Amino acid sequence: MTARPPEGPTTLVVIAKEPAPGRVKTRLTPPCTPAQAARLAEAALADTLHTLLRVPARRRLLVLAGRTGRWLPPGFDVVPQCDGGLDERIAAAFAHCAGPTLLVGMDTPQLTPALLAPATAPPGGWPRRRAWFGPAADGGFWALGMAEPRPALVRGVPMSTPLTGRAQHRRLTEAGLDVRELPVLRDVDTAADAERIAHEAPGGRFAAAWHALGTGVAS
Known part of the structure; x- marks a missing residue:
């Protein structure tokens, strides 16, 4: 019998692409083929x-x-997802939600419930004007949360640049x-990145998929 997921005050949102060859993880090709990159994306997702489900x-x-x-x-x-740039798609994702909402992407398979606990563990970290921000090492962000979702605070932020995270943080x-x-x-x-993350989270599906490909490189 499958355990019932824990309840809390937060809406958790994942924004993702279908892990289809040629549509995801194109920066992994090479050394991966498009099919291999898609398998890695599927494992990460x-x-x-x-x-x-454990949060x-x-x-x-x-x-x-x-x-x-x-x-x-x-x-x-x-x-x-709606059409448009990533800022529009993230904004539209928040528009589906009411109350405390935390959005994450599909690119951090090393994610754990403990990493999200400051925002999600009961009784929760959601005063009225609270926002949560998870910075990414490349200058972007991997998590974005608002106690009261305001899509306009994402719309227009330049995405996929080394300054994206700084711009989004400043907007908030x-x-x-x-x-x-x-x-x-x-x-x-x-x-x-894949090699390093597989080393950091060796027990996950992503690490198993990466090592099965035999395409590991030195970090």
Whole structure:
């Protein structure tokens, strides 16, 4: 019998692409083939979703570009991503939610419930004007949360640049929010990233998929 996911005040959101060859993890090719990169993306996404099943939440939502697959466990509502840039798609994801909401991507399979605990552990870290921000090592961000979702605070932020995280953080603080930070994490972008993350989280699906490919490189 499957254990019931823990309940809490937070809506957890994952924004992701269907892990299809040629659509995901293109910076891993080479050394990977598009099919291998897609398998790694699927493993990273599955690790993320299964981790969030262990995190207290009121609702779990997958905002997906593409179709679901065997990697999707029970317990998630699924809605399609809108068109537009990443800022528009993140903003639209927040528009599906009410109350405390924490959004994460599919690129950090080393994620654990403990890393999210400051924002999600009961009784929760959600005063009225609280925001949570998870900076990424490449200058972006891997998590973004607001006690009261305001899509306009994401729309227009330049994405996929070394200054994205700084710009998003500034947008939150200039809106008068009390921004608290989660730990810095590394996204899976390159083969060196994949090797390092597989070493940091050796028990996950991602690490198993990476080592099965035999494409590891020195970090």
